[in-house]
Amino acid sequence: MAARNIGSVNSPHQSSGEPLLVVTNLVQEFSVPKRGSLRNATVSAVADVSFVVDRGETLAIVGETGSGKTSLARTLLGAPPPKKGGITIDGHDVTKRNRATRKAQSRLVQMIFQDPSSALDPTWSVQRIVSEPLQKLGLSRQERDDRVADTLRRVGLNPERHSRRRPSELSGGQQQRVAIARALVGRPALTVLDEPVTALDAATQSQVVELLAELKNEFGLTYLLIAHDLAVVQQLADRVATMYLGKICEEASVATLFSTPAHPYTAALLSAIPSFTPDERPRLRLLGEPPSPIDPPTGCRFRTRCAFAQEVCATVEPRLREVAPGQNVACHFPLGADGTPSTTVPAPESLGTVA
Amino acid sequence: MLRMILGRLPQMVIVVLGTGFLAFSIMFVLPGDVVRSILGDNYTPQAAAQISAQLHLNQPFLIRYFSWLGDFVTGQLGTSLIPPHQQVSDLLGQALLPTGEMLLFGQIIAIVLGVGLAVLSVASRNRVVDRIVQAIALVCSSIPGFVLGLLLLELLAVQFQLVSPRGWVAPADGGWGENISHILFPSLILGLFTFPVMMRVFRAELVSQLDDEDYVTLARLKGISTGRLIFRHVLRNSSFGLLTVVGINVARLVGGVVVIEAIFGIPGMGTLIKNSVQQHDTPAALASITFVAIFVVVANLLVDIAYAILDPRVRDAAS
Amino acid sequence: MTTATPTNTSMIPTSKRGPRLRLYRARAYRKPSVIVPAAILLFILLACFAGPTLFHLPKPSVGNLSDYLLPIGSPHHLLGTNTLGNDMLSQLLVGGQITIIVSVGAMALGLVFGTLIGMIAGYYERIVGAVLMRILDIIFAFPDIILAVAIAAYLGPSVINTIWAIGFFNIAGFGRIARAQTLRVVRMDFIVAGRSSGISGFSILWTHIWPNIAGRVFAYALIALSYAMMAEASLSFLGLGVPIPTPSWGNIIGSNQSYMSLAPLLIVMPAILLFATIASANLLADGLQEKRASTIE
Numbered sequence: 005m006a007a008r009n010i011g012s013v014n015s016p017h018q019s020s021g022e023p024l025l026v027v028t029n030l031v032q033e034f035s036v037p038k039r040g041s042l043r044n045a046t047v048s049a050v051a052d053v054s055f056v057v058d059r060g061e062t063l064a065i066v067g068e069t070g071s072g073k074t075s076l077a078r079t080l081l082g083a084p085p086p087k088k089g090g091i092t093i094d095g096h097d098v099t100k101r102n103r104a105t106r107k108a109q110s111r112l113v114q115m116i117f118q119d120p121s122s123a124l125d126p127t128w129s130v131q132r133i134v135s136e137p138l139q140k141l142g143l144s145r146q147e148r149d150d151r152v153a154d155t156l157r158r159v160g161l162n163p164e165r166h167s168r169r170r171p172s173e174l175s176g177g178q179q180q181r182v183a184i185a186r187a188l189v190g191r192p193a194l195t196v197l198d199e200p201v202t203a204l205d206a207a208t209q210s211q212v213v214e215l216l217a218e219l220k221n222e223f224g225l226t227y228l229l230i231a232h233d234l235a236v237v238q239q240l241a242d243r244v245a246t247m248y249l250g251k252i253c254e255e256a257s258v259a260t261l262f263s264t265p266a267h268p269y270t271a272a273l274l275s276a277i278p279s280f281t282p283d284e285r286p287r288l289r290l291l292g293e294p295p296s297p298i299d300p301p302t303g304c305r306f307r308t309r310c311a312f313a314q315e316v317c318a319t320v321e322p323r324l325r326e327v328a329p330g331q332n333v334a335c336h337f338p339l340g341a342d343g344t345p346s347t348t349v350p351a352p353e354s355l356g357t358v359a
Numbered sequence: 360m361l362r363m364i365l366g367r368l369p370q371m372v373i374v375v376l377g378t379g380f381l382a383f384s385i386m387f388v389l390p391g392d393v394v395r396s397i398l399g400d401n402y403t404p405q406a407a408a409q410i411s412a413q414l415h416l417n418q419p420f421l422i423r424y425f426s427w428l429g430d431f432v433t434g435q436l437g438t439s440l441i442p443p444h445q446q447v448s449d450l451l452g453q454a455l456l457p458t459g460e461m462l463l464f465g466q467i468i469a470i471v472l473g474v475g476l477a478v479l480s481v482a483s484r485n486r487v488v489d490r491i492v493q494a495i496a497l498v499c500s501s502i503p504g505f506v507l508g509l510l511l512l513e514l515l516a517v518q519f520q521l522v523s524p525r526g527w528v529a530p531a532d533g534g535w536g537e538n539i540s541h542i543l544f545p546s547l548i549l550g551l552f553t554f555p556v557m558m559r560v561f562r563a564e565l566v567s568q569l570d571d572e573d574y575v576t577l578a579r580l581k582g583i584s585t586g587r588l589i590f591r592h593v594l595r596n597s598s599f600g601l602l603t604v605v606g607i608n609v610a611r612l613v614g615g616v617v618v619i620e621a622i623f624g625i626p627g628m629g630t631l632i633k634n635s636v637q638q639h640d641t642p643a644a645l646a647s648i649t650f651v652a653i654f655v656v657v658a659n660l661l662v663d664i665a666y667a668i669l670d671p672r673v674r675d676a677a678s
Numbered sequence: 679m680t681t682a683t684p685t686n687t688s689m690i691p692t693s694k695r696g697p698r699l700r701l702y703r704a705r706a707y708r709k710p711s712v713i714v715p716a717a718i719l720l721f722i723l724l725a726c727f728a729g730p731t732l733f734h735l736p737k738p739s740v741g742n743l744s745d746y747l748l749p750i751g752s753p754h755h756l757l758g759t760n761t762l763g764n765d766m767l768s769q770l771l772v773g774g775q776i777t778i779i780v781s782v783g784a785m786a787l788g789l790v791f792g793t794l795i796g797m798i799a800g801y802y803e804r805i806v807g808a809v810l811m812r813i814l815d816i817i818f819a820f821p822d823i824i825l826a827v828a829i830a831a832y833l834g835p836s837v838i839n840t841i842w843a844i845g846f847f848n849i850a851g852f853g854r855i856a857r858a859q860t861l862r863v864v865r866m867d868f869i870v871a872g873r874s875s876g877i878s879g880f881s882i883l884w885t886h887i888w889p890n891i892a893g894r895v896f897a898y899a900l901i902a903l904s905y906a907m908m909a910e911a912s913l914s915f916l917g918l919g920v921p922i923p924t925p926s927w928g929n930i931i932g933s934n935q936s937y938m939s940l941a942p943l944l945i946v947m948p949a950i951l952l953f954a955t956i957a958s959a960n961l962l963a964d965g966l967q968e969k970r971a972s973t974i975e
Contacts, residue, residue: 078870081870081873081874082873082874083870083873083874107876108876109874109875109876110874110875110876113874114871114874114875115867115870115871115874117867117870117871119867122866122867122868123866123867123868123871124868125866125868125872125886125889125890126890127889127890128886128889133868136871136872136875136877137875137876139875139876139877140875140876140877186871187871190875370812370815373812373816374812374815374816377812377813377815377816378816380816381816381817381825382828385828385829385832497957497960497961498953498957500960501904501953501956501957501960502949502952502953502956503908503911503912503915503928503952503956504908504912505911505912505915505931506911506931506945506949506952506953509931509935509938509945509949510945510946510949512938513938513939513942517938517939518939610822613824614822614823614824615823617823617824617827617912617916618823618912618915618916621915621916629824632824632827632828633827633831633916633918636827636828636831636832637831637918639831639832644828648824648828651824
């Protein structure tokens with residue numbers, strides 16, 4: 005991996021057997037002041053998460069507010085860098101913050117943020133905002149301007165009309181289009197989309213989702229999509245991972261996960277939306293409130309809200325394992341096709357007793 | 360709460376040490392031959408050597424700073440370099456009473472004016488009253504304290520002879536009654552000079568309470584008048600705002616004291632600082648400046664603590 | 679939010695900022711609460727700097743003792759003379775020059791260094807920020823006048839030293855404003871976006887953060903200017919600022935203090951000028967802030 009030099013970033017979409025994004029045992033923590041104590045408490049936002057995303061694939065990460073999905077997204081951008089674990093994008097270890105990776109970063113990963121009004125500098129013109137990621141790429145002025153105009157056109161904006169405007173002079177949908185143009189202008193290997201349409205109104209939402217899907221197909225982009233709206237996930241994603249309190253619960257293709265969720269948390273998330281649950285499966289409800297990430301439950305982090313929790317769930321943390329082809333679950337008692345636990349005895353793989 | 364105080368303590372110590380260091384640097388790093396300016400016409404090599412030794416001038420700067428700091432902490436403030444060479448601690452002691460009285464009365468007058476006028480302008484719900492109050496504040500905040508002092512002194516003391524132009528009568532000479540009646544006029548000027556900032560902050564606090572807080576909307580729906588609302592509910596909730604302005608005002612009052620004392624010839628801390636600095640009386644200048652800095656820092660800390668005790672939101676947020 | 683776009687936007691010759699924005703900004707400033715104080719300030723500025731040459735005024739300190747205390751309206755001495763026979767109009771206008779130079783210089787000193795320190799303290803929050811903030815706290819804990827008195831006394835009274843003395847304590851005020859504003863801007867996603875484009879820290883400070891905090895910093899600059907003017911006047915009054923015979927509004931008042939009952943105008947005239955200038959700066963700051971509140975939110 006290290007042998008590959010920075011120059012290869014210039015052709016990020018080359019095909020190679022290796023996944024584009026490799027995340028291994030990623031840990032992100034924040035310290036917050038603790039009530040009635042002199043020491044800081046540690047919030048575990050991302051706890052030992054591993055996954056890969058292949059080139060041209062879209063992985064969606066879903067979960068409730070506070071599940072750590074946005075922390076995960078920001079960690080991928082190095083804002084802030086992870087506490088532990090590895091992130092490799094297109095063969096580059098981006099956890100090492102040196103001059104070379106910083107220079108290459110705009111070609112490796114870019115992010116589309118939830119709130120376009122915060123993602124665009126209000127004092128900059130659209131032209132300047134979109135050309136920012138090109139600054140460190142050594143392009144001529146003419147090349148830069150052409151790239152910016154092309155990209156603006158591609159996201160549905162008119163370079164003549166819009167490029168001199170400030171963000172405040174654009175509508176919310178136009179602002180998000182500018183943010184998309186900014187993220188994609190440097191053709192990054194990976195694009196992280198953090199709730200890209202949540203801040204928009206319903207009509208604009210569908211337009212922007214459509215645009216993201218088109219761009220993905222046209223340029224063969226790789227997306228990491230953070231979302232809580234499952235309709236958006238269904239439209240954009242190839243695979244889905246559900247996240248709960250900083251851990252990945254389940255990971256599978258969109259079709260598998262939506263039709264036969266194996267983790268009770270996934271099933272509960274889907275149950276909240278009527279059209280997603282087949283009639284024959286029982287609806288699951290989440291019990292109580294999510295526990296504090298400062299003091300997460302022992303064993304399985306979901307057990308305090310799980311309808312099927314047993315004693316072993318409190319003591320042994322379930323490992324992520326394959327229960328069906330392409331479907332990985334971190335649960336001792338994964339749900340079967342009928343929506344109830346298929347076993348009464350935890351599998352040795354989930355207990356971690358076999359290597 | 361405890362966490363907040365403990366968190367602030369080291370911060371406070373650092374600030375105090377830093378102010379001492381700053382004062383010390385000003386005295387010794389800035390250009391000018393200290394020894395020569397102290398001795399003036401009495402310059403002889405022997406006297407110069409003696410002064411140098413007294414000020415530890417032949418030692419490195421940092422060592423001098425720490426030896427001074429050690430002396431300061433243990434209360435050995437040294438003696439004044441200016442005849443009659445009084446103990447600096449005595450000088451400080453004498454200067455404390457006039458300045459303390461002025462700060463106390465000035466603060467009270469500023470609070471009464473600041474809060475009173477802020478409540479008046481908001482409660483009256485009358486644009487004209489509000490404008491007049493704002494104008495008064497603008498005038499008072501745009502006149503330098505010494506100009507205000509000179510003009511009022513001329514008008515009230517010299518032309519109409521309503522008050523005594525003397526600012527200070529020691530309690531030992533004229534009794535406490537005389538003493539307080541003389542210090543009130545300078546304190547009034549100090550209050551006039553400092554209240555506009557308090558008024559503005561407090562007025563903004565009142566307006567935001569009246570605009571934003573749900574309980575105000577609720578009370579309005581019940582038909583309670585603005586005036587009653589302010590006195591029954593908002594004032595209590597705005598007391599945090601009041602504390603903040605009291606804190607802000609301490610530094611401004613202390614700054615104003617130097618000028619007001621100069622006008623009225625009051626022998627307080629301001630006069631002590633001004634004279635000792637001007638005469639390069641280093642031990643007295645260092646001690647008095649550091650003392651004032653500690654006073655301001657401690658006052659701000661007390662305000663922060665009071666704030667934390669009063670407001671559960673701050674208390675729980677812990678810093 | 680909708681965009682009511684005049685369709686001919688692209689036909690107007692465009693400046694770097696774009697024509698729409700300029701028009702919109704100019705309109706926001708066109709109201710009495712901005713224009714009146716700005717006009718007064720401009721008038722005072724012109725009078726002080728152009729007046730003495732324009733009206734062929736005598737030098738402020740070459741008066742003849744036999745002409746002492748001439749009344750207002752005397753031939754050749756429009757505003758009379760002081761106790762030394764110096765022309766008061768000349769004293770006031772030249773004194774105004776000095777007062778304005780000193781306070782603008784001191785303000786600029788605070789603006790440059792304070793804003794720089796504050797921005798760095800806000801951007802590099804952890805160790806660098808904490809250290810810088812403690813330093814600003816230290817400067818802030820010093821009551822400004824006392825600090826200026828100390829510096830001015832040890833440097834000796836002169837125009838330049840007065841600028842240093844007042845400018846030094848201005849640093850803390852600007853530093854706090856700049857830091858608070860930087861902390862607000864640093865939370866924005868466009869900073870993360872910029873960093874992920876490989877832009878360096880100082881470049882982000884200059885291109886993203888400074889434009890977003892400049893408005894607030896300049897609004898504070900007017901307030902700092904009025905403080906600096908008061909400080910100059912107070913220091914000169916105490917005899918620690920601008921030294922006589924160079925006039926400044928502060929030392930004109932100070933040096934005529936003992937003639938208050940005899941010739942009150944010698945004090946009232948500079949006091950009025952001082953007041954008018956400081957009040958206009960304060961009003962202008964208010965007017966500009968009003969504009970911010972009504973158009974930004």
